[in-house]
Amino acid sequence: MVKFSFFYDNLFSKTENINTTLHIATVIVNLFHLLILFQKSLRSSSIFILMIGICLSDILAFTVILSGFGGKFWNFEWLRGKYFDDAKCLPANYTLMNPYSILETTVTRSTRPISIWLAILMALIRTLSIIFPMSNRIQKLTTPRITVAMALGITVFWIVFYSWEMIFLKIWWFPDHIDLKNCRFPERAIKNKFYVLALHRDHDEAWTGPFIIQDYQVRLLPVFIYPLLTVSLLIELWRIRKRRNKKLEGNTTKLTLFMTLSFMLSEGVTGFWEYPEYFPLSKEAKEFFGIYQMTFSDYTDSTFALLTCLRPFNALSHFFVCILMSTQYRDTVAGFLSYSAKMLEEDYVVLYNLLFSKTDHIKSALELSTVIVNLFHLLILFQKPLRSSSIFILMIGICLSDILSFTVNLSGFNEAIWDFEWLRGTYFNSLTCLTPNYTLMSPYSILETTVTHSTRPISISLAILMALIRTLSIIFPMSNRIQKLTTPRITAAMALGITVFWIIYYSWELVFLKIWWFPDHLDFKACFFPKAALNSKFYVLVLHKDYVQYTANRDQREYLVRLLPVFIYPLLTVSLLIELWRIRKRRNKKLDKNITRLTLFMTIGFMLSEGLPGIGQYPMRIVLSRQQQEFFETTDEVFRYFVDSTFLLFNFIRPFNALSHFFVCILMSTQYRDTVAGLFCRCKVKENRKFWKPLFRSSNAKVLSIQSVSNVSIVTKL
Secondary structure (H helix, E strand, O other): OOOHHHHHHHHHHHHHHHHHHHHHHHHHHHHHHHHHHOOOOOOOOHHHHHHHHHHHHHHHHHHHHHHOOOOOOOOHHHHHOOOOHHHHHOOOOEEEEOHHHHHHHHHHHHHHHHHHHHHHHHHHHHHHHHHOOOOHHHHHHOOHHHHHHHHHHHHHHHHHHOOHHHHHOEEEEHHHHOOOOOOOOHHHHHHOOOEEEEEEHHHHHHHHHHHHHOHHHHHHHHHHHHHHHHHHHHHHHHHHHHHOOOOOOHHHHHHHHHHHHHHHHHHHHHHHHHHHHHOOOOHHHHHHHHHOOOOHHHHHHHHHHHHOOHHHHHHHHHHHHHHHHOHHHHHHHHHHHHHHHHHHHHOHHHHHHHHHHHHHHHHHHHHHHHHHHHHHHHHHHOOHHHHOOHHHHHHHHHHHHHHHHHHHHHHOOOOOOOOHHHHHOOOOHHHHHEOOOEEEEOHHHHHHHHHHHHHHHHHHHHHHHHHHHHHHHHHOOOOHHHHHHOOHHHHHHHHHHHHHHHHHHOOHHHHHOEEEEHHHHEOOOOOOOHHHHHOOOOEEEEEEHHHHHHHHHHHHOHHHHHHHHHHHHHHHHHHHHHHHHHHHHHOOOOOOHHHHHHHHHHHHHHHHHHHHHHHHHHHHHOOOOHHHHHHHHHOOOHHHHHHHHHHHHHOOHHHHHHHHHHHHHHHHOHHHHHHHHHHHHOOOOOOOHHHHOOOOEOOOOOEOOHHHHOOOHHHHOO
């Protein structure tokens, strides 16, 4: 029989994670809930004032619990006294106390009954207001001042209830209160020059003894009070509806019952389960639990771990119950959201500037991370087991291209790096003195622009080539032509061909550059400072404006370079997955879900990083008609601001996609993982014989090695 303790450990770890998720969700939702409750239309109502108290109590409780995540935040005695090595050097019957732990424990213990009794007070006021609608005393109870006073009274009571013994705390200078008889290291203790908080054990036991045992009563008592108030309220509402010959609204009844049941479950069940933990078991009960190899404590703890999920769930439901039950609350939420939308529309230019500054910095951080991770990725790819494989040769090209691209982007940080025409021509004051129809060019700007323009399509084309080789190797495993494509020499040649093509595509006009001695090509008619121009003794690079116009026309078509691969890459991925599915079907094996997910992740990441910027660039490049220009001028160019701000957000996707390459290789390729492991431990990884086993044999007894596609972990798992 399996021991119950194993089940308890597993159950505890799962519920702990669920609890943490619920706590985070509760804090986030209740922060928005609190923001709504503080609106002018709600904060003057007694019911919503009490709800503000409940909301604050829940936020504080769950925030403190989350701050102690990973520690024993439910063991309040441990929180009250965080002992250190010299604790035994104090006089007998005194305990060291930690101020942070005192605060943490007081908040954790008191906030729960505060929210409970505020909820009971709210139900009481609500019920009394319905039963005695004409009573002046009840009307006084619902005034904001009296409601706040009652809420403060409840809060102070429970804080004092759980921290009264702290009055007896003593502040001691530690070296003056050392008990040398019991101290193990008196010399070290005397060197500790600091003040400590000490509490006599009688007062500590007064808190940890009867109060802890009575804590289940704090849970159970409200469970009997709250349903009585709810039933009384529903009965009175039913009577009123009956006198008016109207049916009781089903939605209100259901929501009220839901609140009552969730309250009873979150508090009552926990209280019932805490009760037997403090009382001795009978002989028969001990024998029962001994048979099943478990203790009663294991049983109660495992169940209690599940019950702890009920409280955050109950606190999380408050916002949604208010939305469904209160018309005033719904109107306040609608008004708040519409006001926010109006402010957003009016201050869109301010929002754009803020968005620009933030995204620019975040994008730079992502690019820096991408460069660092890809440098390590490149180091792995250059290892001997990988650099002879066609797929990894192409990955080396992609990695180099990404590193070069993002390094150039970072070097041009805080400059208009996307304004490539500006990069191509770094003008200075003597530009107007140059011969007409020629533009000055800067060598640094030429290099920077060529690299920035060409590296992106190089990495895209190499990724498509890699996907093509991978797909063809699976579809045509016996083809000699496909095998030749996967040889390192052919792969390197294709990669170089792609690189040269894109570099020429983005820099062919530089063939027409001219090197001029500046004083020999001056136009004194247009020159504002002819003497200064004559004194400029240097060579300049110039380009005719016709060729500059060609580059501008090419930039107009740049969105096509982004969009075209978005349609090609998914076709290759779908073809690969279909062929893998067919192979698995012939062998009666299921397709590895992990490989499928990673392949889809790569495809989606590629499509988003290249497709969205292409779509975003299209409206920026189109030539607007006269009517469109007049429309955008009358609307303060909101469309342009929208396009520009959206394009800034798209800039995140490319560095994120490039950053993921290393991690995808780790997850997909066994050969890559072995190389990384070998690099760190400097040990030879054993050859996986199954990995190199030939898949097919031709009729002429030639064995087709899978080495050509060994880098693709998809193939290795076939």
